[in-house]
Amino acid sequence: MAADSGKLKEVRLRAPVDPAALGELRIGEVVYLDGVVYTAREGVYKKVVEEGCDLPLDLAALSNVNFHCSPAATVNDDGGYTMGAVSATASFRFSKWIERWFDISGAKMIIGKGGMSAADYRRCFVPRGAVYLTTVGYGTGALLGRGVKRVREVHWIRELGIAHALWVLEVEKFGPFIVESDVEGNSLFDRENAKIAKGLPDLYRDSKPAILGRYGETDDRSDEVI
Amino acid sequence: MIPIKTVEEVAENLMERAAIDIPEDYLGGLEEMAEREEGELASFVIRAMIENYRAASDDRRAMCGDTGVPRWYVKMGNEAAVEDGPVGLEGALRRATAQATAAVPLRPNRVHPLWRTDHGNNVGINAPEIEYAYEPDGAWIDLTAVHKGGLFGTDYRMLFPGDGIDGIRRFLIDSLVAFGRRGLACQPAIIGIGLGGSKDICMVLGKQAACLRIVGDRNPDPRIAELELELTELGNSIGMGAMGFAGNSMVIDCHIEAGYCHTGAMPMSVHAFCLASRRATARIQPDGSVCLRTDPQWFTPYKRRETVEWQPTAEN
Ligand code: SF4
Numbered sequence: 432m433a434a435d436s437g438k439l440k441e442v443r444l445r446a447p448v449d450p451a452a453l454g455e456l457r458i459g460e461v462v463y464l465d466g467v468v469y470t471a472r473e474g475v476y477k478k479v480v481e482e483g484c485d486l487p488l489d490l491a492a493l494s495n496v497n498f499h500c501s502p503a504a505t506v507n508d509d510g511g512y513t514m515g516a517v518s519a520t521a522s523f524r525f526s527k528w529i530e531r532w533f534d535i536s537g538a539k540m541i542i543g544k545g546g547m548s549a550a551d552y553r554r555c556f557v558p559r560g561a562v563y564l565t566t567v568g569y570g571t572g573a574l575l576g577r578g579v580k581r582v583r584e585v586h587w588i589r590e591l592g593i594a595h596a597l598w599v600l601e602v603e604k605f606g607p608f609i610v611e612s613d614v615e616g617n618s619l620f621d622r623e624n625a626k627i628a629k630g631l632p633d634l635y636r637d638s639k640p641a642i643l644g645r646y647g648e649t650d651d652r653s654d655e656v657i
Numbered sequence: 658m659i660p661i662k663t664v665e666e667v668a669e670n671l672m673e674r675a676a677i678d679i680p681e682d683y684l685g686g687l688e689e690m691a692e693r694e695e696g697e698l699a700s701f702v703i704r705a706m707i708e709n710y711r712a713a714s715d716d717r718r719a720m721c722g723d724t725g726v727p728r729w730y731v732k733m734g735n736e737a738a739v740e741d742g743p744v745g746l747e748g749a750l751r752r753a754t755a756q757a758t759a760a761v762p763l764r765p766n767r768v769h770p771l772w773r774t775d776h777g778n779n780v781g782i783n784a785p786e787i788e789y790a791y792e793p794d795g796a797w798i799d800l801t802a803v804h805k806g807g808l809f810g811t812d813y814r815m816l817f818p819g820d821g822i823d824g825i826r827r828f829l830i831d832s833l834v835a836f837g838r839r840g841l842a843c844q845p846a847i848i849g850i851g852l853g854g855s856k857d858i859c860m861v862l863g864k865q866a867a868c869l870r871i872v873g874d875r876n877p878d879p880r881i882a883e884l885e886l887e888l889t890e891l892g893n894s895i896g897m898g899a900m901g902f903a904g905n906s907m908v909i910d911c912h913i914e915a916g917y918c919h920t921g922a923m924p925m926s927v928h929a930f931c932l933a934s935r936r937a938t939a940r941i942q943p944d945g946s947v948c949l950r951t952d953p954q955w956f957t958p959y960k961r962r963e964t965v966e967w968q969p970t971a972e973n
Contacts, residue, residue, distance in 0.1 A: 439701055459698060503722050503764035515762045516713070518722030521808070521841065545839040567705045568900070569843055570806075570932040572722035573713035574705070592775045593765055607705055609698070619902075620839050623698070626903045630896040631834065638827040642817045656835045 436461045436607070446496045446602070448540050453562050456610045458619040462564055463606035467583065467599065468496040468542070472520055474595025475587065476528035479535060487586040491537040493599060499525065499543030501594035503572070504582075512582040514600075516572030519544040522563075530555040542608055544569045545620070552616040564608040565619075571607070578605030628653035659798055661740040663945045665749040671802040672727060672757030674937035676719040679710040680951040682871040683847065683934040686909040690845055696904030703845070703899050703906060706932055721933035724763040725806030727754055727779050728786040730869060730955060734795025738943075750787060750800075755780050763804075788861070792959055793967060801938040801953040803868045810842030810929035813860060818923050822884070825852070825925060826891060832927040833892050833907055840900030843931035845909045847872060848892060851926040854916030863926035866912035868936060869955035876913055877961070885911045899932075914956065 439461050444452055446466035456462070469490065478484045499522045503515035522543030525532075529547070532538065533555055541547075541556075542564045556563065566575065581601040588596040611619045631652045640650065687703060694700040713720040729750050739746045755778035758765055765777045767784045779785065812832045816824045829850070836842040849867025851859040875882040889911040898904020918924060938953045959967060 437701055437704075438697055461701070501722065501764055503719050503724065503762050505759050505762040513762055516719035516722040516764075520723070545841055565900075567702050568709065568932055569840060570721040570723075571705055571709040572933075573716060573718045573720050574709045575722070576718050577712055577716060592777065594775075609701075619698075623902045624838055627838075627896045627901075634830060634895060635827070638823055638830075641814065641824055641828065642819050643815060645814075652834055655838055 443604075446540075447494045448496060450539055450560050453539060453560060454614050456562055456613050458610050458613050458617050458622065460610045461606070462608045462610060463604050464496065464608070465603050465605070466601070467494040468498050468602055468605070469494055469600065470498045470500045470502070470596075470598040471532075471536075472499050472501065472595060473525060473528070474591035475597050476525060476532055478587070478591070480528045480531045486535070487597070488584065488599070495537055495539040497532075497536065497538045497541050499541065502576075502598060504593055506588065512585065514579050514582060515576055517575040517579060518572040519566040519569055521545045522547050526551050533559050533561065540564060542566065546611040546618060549616065549618050549621055552612045552618060556612060557614065557616040560614055562610065562614060563612040565611040567607050567609060574607070575605065578602050624653070624655070659737065659739045659941055659943055660945050661745050661749055663941055663947065664739060664746060664798070664800070665753050667939045667941055667947055668729075668750050668753030668800055668802070669757050669760070671800060671937045671939055672753060672763070673761050674949070675802040675804050675935040676724070676757075676761050676763055677713050677717055678937070679713070679720060680871070680934060680936060682873060682951065683909065684710060686872040687845065690906045690909065694898055694904050694906045696898045696902055698902035699898030699900065699904030699906055702902065706899075719761055719763055720935070721806065722764060723806055723933070724766045724779065725804045725933065725935070726766060726784070727763070727802065727804045728788075730788050730790070730801040730803065730953060732790045732792060732799040732955065734792050734797050736794075736796040737798050738796070739798060747787060750785065751780050754778070754785050790955065790960060792957060793969070796943045797940050799938060799940050799953070801869065801936060801955070804933070804935035805864070805868060806931045806933050806935075807842060807929055810836040810846065810931070811927060813856070813924070813926045816923045816925050817921065820923060824923070826888070828925055829888055829927060830891065830895065833895060833897070836929070837895070837897045837907055838901045842929045843933070844929065845899060845906045846929035846931050847934055848888070848908050848911045849928040849930065850888070850911065850913045851928075852913060852915045853918035853924060855918070856924060858916050859918075859924040859926045862914040862916050863928045865955060866914040867928040867930040869953040870912045871952045872910040874912065877958075878915075881913050881915065885913050
């Protein structure tokens with residue numbers, strides 16, 4: 432059973448995702464996926480984007496959904512895999528590789544933790560019709576683990592380790608995810624940050640800066656530190 | 658003599674329980690929060706988390722894919738003796754950590770900071786951390802496994818007496834606002850605050866306050882207890898909820914631990930025990946009998962003693 436989405440709109444999509452269907456997604460909608468997704472994060476990005484290594488498989492033919500994730504998995508003695516919980520890792524750290532990665536991989540959907548910056552959406556996502564989905568919580572590892580039906584292939588597990596390897600996963604009712612950035616580059620986190628920022632001056636009104644300051648400190652609490 | 662084989666078996670079991678079963682006190686706190694939260698998105702997130710804990714327990718699957726960093730808290734009664742001694746005990750805890758990593762499975766998270774060497778078992782140089790405490794009576798040993806998540810949400814600052822309680826409030830809001838955005842701290846969290854001590858102890862106390870005290874527990878100093886409640890409310894009045902969405906679900910509970918510090922200083926540390934608040938405790942008796950629980954009972958009157966000599970009646 433998935434959590435009741437309440438008043439939020441719920442959408443179910445097939446992966447690889449149809450670019451036309453992505454145009455329909457709006458920020459704040461709840462998404463579940465069926466089909467094939469793969470994991471790639473800094474280990475894979477460094478190898479492919481920086482070192483120019485060829486991808487070990489025809490990724491574009493397989494899926495266009497890149498999950499910023501490292502599964503809790505073990506390699507069994509028979510060469511199979513036991514997949515436990517599955518959680519996303521914070522995506523903003525991958526900004527420097529993402530544009531080239533889009534071009535090499537043909538990805539149209541990034542799933543991760545915490546979103547990327549509005550500038551990244553404008554510069555890299557919007558021109559390619561790509562969207563960003565965030566995991567929920569972010570600790571819904573057991574629910575996501577349940578959604579993984581089979582490990583189809585794993586690459587670079589020896590060089591990169593379990594966390595950074597490229598896992599190709601067959602999934603069913605995989606989610607929930609929330610649309611953080613749509614094809615126009617609107618960002619749900621930006622919208623929510625703006626709502627919260629309105630209340631901050633009141634929160635800080637009677638408080639004085641600490642006696643000992645710190646280099647690089649900002650006093651504008653509508654700034655983000657990432 | 659506490660049998661070493663029992664220590665290892667119990668430790669492996671605790672690793673699994675911590676990873677899979679959310680402690681009752683945290684779940685209760687989150688369920689209360691689910692009722693109060695009015696933000697649609699934030700409330701959806703909390704309901705999904707509650708669903709997730711159920712899936713974890715039903716499937717015997719880790720609740721979060723990110724193992725965090727598994728660590729150990731060991732407490733011994735003054736008369737406790739472990740077969741093979743302290744070195745044997747540490748060996749058993751390291752073996753249990755490695756075995757549970759493969760058996761549960763848990764994601765191997767521990768790497769060398771520079772060379773990124775990964776043994777694939779959550780064991781390495783100074784990992785897992787093992788911290789010790791002692792109690793005046795008893796021949797038992799308490800083991801607590803904590804899988805502490807969160808790259809984000811922790812901060813330390815040297816405050817001064819002149820900063821006062823206001824300075825404490827401000828630094829807490831600073832930390833919550835900075836790391837709560839986008840839900841980087843994976844809130845709602847149990848916030849632990851270390852006040853005083855030297856820098857290292859300030860950090861240690863804050864982390865222990867977050868990870869080793871249960872939701873609803875209050876500091877025995879009534880004025881600190883009051884501050885804990887005030888800061889919980891303050892955190893929930895930022896306007897931010899789960900995942901940094903508009904709402905009021907930020908802090909499930911706030912725990913403060915104090916340590917005497919330099920007369921000119923008032924250092925403060927902030928720690929967040931995230932949505933995967935993973936802890937499990939067991940007491941092992943010399944006859945090998947084992948009693949499991951989720952309350953580590955780490956902070957006792959003895960642990961918080963203030964005088965040169967331990968005076969149980971005066972301090973109880
Ligand atoms: S902070 Fe906690 S809930 Fe969030 S990903 Fe890490 S372990 Fe999981």
